[in-house]
Amino acid sequence: MFDTVYPQLIGLCTGALLLTSALLVWRHSLLASIRLLSVQGFALAALVAVIGLEEGEAEVIIVSVLVLLVKGMALPWVLAHETRATTRTDEAPRLNPTAGLLTVALLTILSYVVASRLLSGDTSISAHAAPIGLAMVLIGFLLLVTRRQAGSQLIGFLVLDNGIATVAFLTSGGVPLFLELGISLDVLLVVVILYVFAGRMRNKFGNTDIDQLRKLHD
Amino acid sequence: MIPAIAVALLQLVLFVLLSPLLIGVIRQVRARLEGRAGAGVWQPWRDVRKLVAKDPVRAADSSWMLAAGPVTLLVSSLLLCVLLPLVGTLPLPLVPSDLFVIVSIMLIGVVALALVGLDAGTAFGGMGSSRHMTVAALVEPTLLLAVYALSIPAGTSTLSLIVETRLQNPAVIISPVSLLAMVALAIAIMAETSRLPIDNPSTHLELTMLHEAMVLEASGRDLAWLELGSWLKLAALLGLLGNLILPWGVLTEFTVAGVLVGLAAVTAKILLLGALLSVGEVFLAKVRLFRVPELLAGSFALALLAVTASYLVA
Amino acid sequence: MNFALWIPLAVPVTLAVLSLTGGARPPGRLGPVASSAAVLLSGLLLVGAVLAGDIPSLGGGLLRADALSAYMLTVVGAVGLVSTWGGLGHAAAAPGRFAGSYDALISVFLAAMSLAVLADNIGLMWAAVEATTITTAFLVGHHRTRSSLEAAWKYVILGSVGVAIALLGIVLIYAASRGTGEPTLSWLVLSRTDLPLDPALIRAGGALAVLGFATKAGLAPMHSWLPDAHSQAPAPVSGLMSGVLLAVALYAILRIQTITDAVIGPDFLRVMLSIGGLLSLFVAATLLIRQRDFKRMLAYSSIEHMGMMAVGAAIGPAALPAVLLYMLGHGLTKATLFVISGRILEVEGSPRIDDVRALLVRRPGLAVPWLIAMAALVGFPPFSIFFSEVGIIVAGFGAGMGVVVGIALVLLLVIFAALTRLTVAMTVGAPTVGAPTGTAPGSVRAAPDRSAHGPRLPLILALGTTAVVAFIAEPVGTLLARAAAVLGGAQ
């Protein structure tokens, strides 16, 4: 019975992932973005759980819980905490929403082309959905390139990271557990560091606008 | 070897005696052509005797160069008389009359004269020296290329062999290569010996002087050596030119009669050329100093043409 | 000898804890130095073991010290020792309140780099490299000024994003290994030539991993964080980052390269590394021509040298020993230079080249080692960079990459001229005779300052080592040959 639902479930989860990513490019409010990120974390956890159930590995279920805790709850919470401290909670991105969404579409097509070439030998359903992960990586990068607020850049980084995790789970059922732990820890620490820096930035500059960081140049 | 040395000694003695006479002839011919009586052909001899018998006066700041320079010039000119095939083409052992060596020895005299001009520490001496050296530097390519052209038919740069080749094969003399080279060489020699149109040897206007400006500060025997050295150089080079144009009469194998003929021939050639030179100078004006390079460039072109012609014609 | 694998991880971490608890008391300040010494010691122990034919491993093969790892560990230790020891005087000027955490972070940083070079699992290697970003983030921002904060932000964002790309690549490599039945990230297994790895995935994975690690290695166009971070970090940290962190990232690239070369042949990464290397040289050349800041000058010089090493890596086995020697030579030289630059900055109060003039007359104690180290950096013998550059270039023409090497030479010349001009501007000349107003003429020419403003011995040792190391055929030559052989270098 699960086998028949499996493709739909994979499709649902990856669809949610892509949708949240695209919405992240669209929305400018930081708090809304954080909520979207949280949703994305839940979707990722669900995806992991589905793959775990399909392959029947307990280890993957543990990873799914881990993902839920870290990406769905902890990180958005840290971000929300940071954002509430800032005075400005909306973003004036370097790219207007229309252009941004068009770019998202282009990036998605690109990742579809790339992934189909790479995984041409792999006919599994999960591999079929792998382009979504690659698209998330690229969308995350796009967010990094276009967003001016420290918090938004953090979100971009997390989307990128989610994308990598998605690719990892879809192509090979996830990396070994110890590594997953290590990676999660690293990501968590990076976010914490950026959070601290954002705090310092606020102390020194009064806001967290990245465009002020233009003093160091040649 | 002994005959060669004997001929060389004869040349030396002959040219020491002959060169003042040559100058005398040149001046006398010119004087006559200009309608003057002239001082007579022996006047240069009397000048030298007078100068040797005077106390030389040297500037307090001058160095040994003022004394050594004139002697160097004289010795270099005397060496030319020894080494060039003037009376005969008998080669001295180990010292063939190599044109490159000859030119270098002549240049020693040029340098000595230029240094004498500088050593006086006056404006005119320096000016003459500067102009003299500029001309000498620009003449050098013409001179060596002419040598090159002349060496082509003989396959060597040894002058005695070149003259012998011309003697044996007179057709060489009127070949275009040779003619072009001779014209170039003649202009180069005019420049080297400070004759018109490059320099006016009888000028008394300091600003136009080349050679005369350098010897302004010399006096007594210093001046005598300078004058004699310059005359010797002129005589030797005219002798060379004469033997290249008309090689007949040159001694190739040692006989007493041959020596006498050779002596007579070279004397005649030199005096004739001297007279011709003088006649030519009457009709020539000195060119401006900064036009001299054009003249020299022209002679250089002729010499280069001569070399090129050797590949086309010969 | 397996215990030696523990030393570089456990000792620094222990010392870090001690530093955090011990605070700023004098013996506590020696923590980083002791950590470096421990890393160096274990590196030498492992080198001894490797030369004896042993390959120590630990944790079920998770940690493994072949000749390359042992060599890299030694480089990390040596450069770490120079930076931390040479930076002792400098660190004293840091705010006392943060001294403990500063020392602790340096120790952890060293441990992370040690882990990166000892890990056999490329995933673990990745985590260790990412850990270096985390530990150095606060070190870069240590001065807590606006500009150091800016540098730290850029460093963390660009560094993490870059390394994330590397992770994507590693994930793809992992996916490629599914075909073997037992998916693995063990380098030892992956680099076996007889595995049925998926070529398309290896190609993409290798390319992305190299691109990602190139960020940490400071290769253009991923280099942008480097000048800012290196110029804003405290001098010892800059020395460590520039001297070894870049080399460790390059080490990761070399390991990845071995995997891809076995599957898809050397051509693909050769092109990529050549382009990256030449682009780095180009960026360094253009931005050095009119450089105004001497710490940034050193940073761009690092980009240049990493570019040259990348070209060497592109050339392949024939150039690998030269590349490995290059890491040591560049690490020691650059660490020395950063240490001295920190001292110059401290006494002169300005990082601008225009403000630092006639050092050789005013401060010979700093200018003389600076000049010697610059001579080593631009590739004069007897310093080992000379041999590395010559080795790479000769190997390049031998491998039929004459055009790449030729372009590299042109860029190297521009860089040489620029570096010389800047160095001469800083050191050479007579001091300007006072301000136009007032001062008496006699008072300007003060006695020259012969102090080295910090320990001299590490600088002497570093420069001495680079000067003689290239002439030691035994055991350095053997070690280099074996380390290159690990990567497929034929010897």
Add this chain to the structure above:
Amino acid sequence: MTPVEAGMLGQVALLAAAVAAALLVPARWRSRVGGILCTLLAAAGVVTGVIALSGGQGSLTIPAALPMDPLVLSPDRLGGLVMVVVSAVGVLASLFGIGSARVASASRTAWASMAVFLFGMQLVPAATDVVSFLLLWEIMTLGSTALLLAHHATRGTVASALVWYSAMSQLSFFFVLAGFAVLAGATGDTGFAALATLDPASWQAGLAFVLLLLGFGGKAELVPLHVWVPRVLPEAPGHVAAAMSGAMVNIGVYGALLVCVRLLPNGPAWWGVLIMVLGGVSALYGILQASVASNLKVLLAYSTTENMGLVFLGLGASVLLRRDHATGAADAALLAALLLMVSHAAFKATLFLGAGAVARSTREMNLDRLGGLGGRMPWTAGAFGAAALGAAALPVTSGFVAEWMLLQALVHGSRVGGEVVSVTASVAMPLAVAVIALTAGLALLTFVKAYGIAFLARPRSEKAKQAREVPLIMRIPLVIGAILVIGLGLLPGPLAEALASAVGPAFTPDVRTIGLAGVDARGIDVVLDPATVVAIAALVLVPVLAAILVSARRHPTRVSPLPWAGGGSRLRPRMQYTATSYAEPLVRVFDDVLRPTRDVEVTHVGESRYLVERVHVEQSVSDVIETRFYRPVLGLAQRFGILARRAQNGSIHRYLSYSFVALLVVLIVVSL
């Protein structure tokens, strides 16, 4: 251990001792101890070189950590010859340095780097493989750069000289490195013996040849890589300049010889033409700049460019003629190049030492302010004069022999047995003769000016008036140098035989000693015996001297402060011709090439337009190649450097875009 090995080890030991002494000995004794050790180091080079030249064997292996072909030092005969020449100049320079080094040039850096410089230079010719060659080459460069650096605080212009020198040296180094790397890449080995197996007609050989020629030409100060010369040599003290211009340039020549004689003999004709063009242009340009220079050291520096140009001209002619099977002339041309190299080392070292002596006594290098030094510094004047004769290629100096041999080779080169050998040769030879002739003529003017203005006439400044002769230790190398210049000119036979043996066994020029140590070049059937010419001159001089003595007894010389003084009575030293005015006619003649800048400023007396109070004339000749080629390129680079800053403008978004674009490009490429 063979004598050659002992000699090389001795040089290593003496280097260590000299560096240690320079660093440790207190300032009072430093110049003496350091100078003596440097002298010994150079002397060891002379001895080693002589043994190697006479066929001694021996090798020294440098250990290396990188897995390369072994680095072996083992001088062959040619290497031995160059080692002798270079080290001999080193001996003179070090001896001179003992006396002349003061303040900056007696510093620790100066003496230590002098030793390093000499060491590198002496052992470059011993290298038998690419890497050790490059290693010693760079040690030499490092030493010479540091030597310059030692003077940084005393002269403001040292900074720019340093930058130019380093950059141009590195350019040469990279050319050499690339050239050798091409050869090594083509043969798969870095040993010279293996490189020599490459076919000279292959494209790799051609490419390597061009690169190596440019690299070695740069070291030999050839146009257009000479731009550092007029900046660097005037900044260096006399003995350093002597070592650089007298010795280091020979390493460039050695490199070219290595290529044309050892590695790639019998190269195609265009190699010869290329070398000849490079040499000819350098000779003309160098001497033209020298003839109009007013700074004595600049003049000497440009003259080096000229002489090296002639060396390369000879070398190129030998390559071309060998290709045309005019073997006799080719051998003579090669021999002429070697003779020129040896004689140039002798006279240029002496000239620079002389300039150093003048600089020490007067602290003035501008010829326009010198004068009258002949009487005040007779030893220096004598030695400088002898060397100047050599530089002007007048008999009976080594310079004359060399230029004579070159001209003979060229004149005999275009035909063998009356038959024209090739169109190329028949065009190239006359042009080369013309170039040499013009060069020789201008050299004559240049050195008449240098010697006449500096040492003759009256002092043009107070400094020149106060000049005193230098101490004994500095006079010794000057006199030795002068003796070498004249001595080598008087003994061309044995010298030519030694040189001919150096290019063996590849080439065997047939030269014999004839007469009083004269030379007989049998390949082209010419002889020259300068000693006999001198003997004849002496014989001729006897009667002249007798006449002078007789005359002098009757009419003693009178000395008057101003005998005639150009007709005036207020003649002051300032009114003398200066170096600038001496060269004025030449500047006008070559106006188009030299492009001088003139500035005339007339100050009138009061309102009058007819009475002039003062006329100020300023004329300067700059290096056309620098102003027309290097300056624009450098300017462009600078502008580009400023423009490039925009790429690193501080915006993290821009930086992220770089990474993003790189990622996209990689993704697209891998999916292709």
